[in-house]
Amino acid sequence: MKFYISPSPSHPYFLDFKISFVCTTDDTLVKLPLWRPGRYQVQTFAKNIRNIGAESNGKAFEVRNVSRNTWSVLGSQEGDEIILHYEYYARHQDAGGTWVSNDFWLINGISCGMLPEGLDQEEIDVIIDFPLNFEVATAAVKKADSYHFSNFEEWTETPFMAGSKMHHQSFVMEDSMFHIWLHGNIQPDWTQIVTDFKKFTRKQLDIFGGFPHSEFHYLCLIPSFRHYHGVEHPTSTVITLGPAVDFNDTTFYENLLGISSHELFHVWNIKGIRPKELKPYPLFEEVYFDTGYVAEGVTTYFGDEILYRSGAYSKEQYKNELNKLLTRHFENQGRYALSVADSSLELWTDGYEKGIPARKTSIYVKGAVAALILDSMIKTKFDDQKSLDDVMKLMWERFGENSLGYTSEDYKTISEEVFEASLDEYFNNVIFGTDLLEDKVQEALHHLGWETEVNFPKEALAKYYGLKVDTKGIIVDTAARKTSQDLVEGDKIISINDIVGSVDSYQKMASQNDVLKVIYERDSQIFAKELYKKKELYFAKINVT
Incomplete structure (x- = not known):
């Protein structure tokens, strides 16, 4: 199978694709990946394709869309040598997309490369007509005038960056x-x-x-x-x-x-140590796994911790990163609603957006906090002679090096092997539960040599009434653990205690008064509500000092 990629003569943001292959079935199907590894949600790559067609020995075939990422070459027969052609709009401006400009190209085969039915293990040669003044950066192996790949997954896992700067x-x-x-x-x-x-x-x-x-x-x-x-x-x-x-x-x-x-x-950790559900990558359908807290959470923790341990980050720099992590965790009210394992399963639903209020936690953030807790537990028990390093090395030796997929139970088993005791309480509460982690986080940080303090917002409406307000007086977040939601996201404060003022003045009144009479707008209607200051303080977070 061969891919030919060249700039469109008619539009600066389109690339022309031609794929030559031999049909393995009649009315053969060609598919575009539905998602890409590292982003576990449906990607509508197909919206970037236009003018798709096919031919064989001068005979044209109709190519008809049969699903959101699949086309059929109508009338094609097994054994036909087909040339499939299409234009791809290359303006997906992130690290996972295909993106061209006048001075650089970024080509990710996962987003723009189609796979003919039955050819996922076929060797692939890719010829790319880069502008002459571009220097090309890639891990791909070049043979003569083409780049060679052993199969479709290798092609989709080997991006190209080229440019004049x-x-x-x-x-x-x-x-x-x-x-x-x-x-x-x-x-x-x-x-x-x-x-x-x-x-x-x-x-x-x-x-x-x-x-x-x-x-x-x-x-x-x-x-x-x-x-x-x-x-x-x-x-x-x-x-x-x-x-x-x-x-x-x-x-x-x-x-x-x-x-x-x-x-x-x-x-x-993910390319080698890969969840069982992703072995091999099922690129043309949704796939659900609960180990995002390992794949992304453990990686997020180690990414910064290793910079500090290696001396690339100073103590102050790493402390700042820890505080960013803790702020993101403790300000996420969804941590009370959904465990980090269940949030991993729901990545396909809304894992990469804020979503509705207090619905889910983050596999990156809570996963990293969970990794910090486990690392501290191991180091504390064994006087720093063991750590989470040992867990990940065993995961690599048992699963990564042997190309075997793992499950949450496998990760738990290896963690317990290193810890030399049951970790039921940790996994039940931290990974599969929604327990408060304040005490565990403080204990972990102290064992790792950090001093901590508990802080509350300086804004009185947030601290005393559980309401975060933007500069226009609009509620942007509420404390999920309140017994009742008096005002909710989107409500706009009109006045407090019969005074129409600035948000700063409202914050001052919230600090000085135990009762607030709030007039607010919701869905173009005006409402009134009395709010009472209680002993409980809201939006607490732990800071490393």
């Missing part, structure tokens, strides 16, 4: 070459970048006992607009981080290190 450096660690590609209007400080990348790479290799591939490519696109996204692959990662004008700022560099460390850890 490419910056490149590399380093060797053990027997592997690590390439850092940056594209954008920037001036990299390569000495600092390579030094820090070596630091966190060394620690990750130490955890797992080496690197499983001969090379790895960081494909970092630095656009002119604000962006933050990364997608993992076995031998590369695509990172989009902007804006380029901030490239030399400290916060930008911290983000570059943070996302790069996170994505490198994914080489082992």
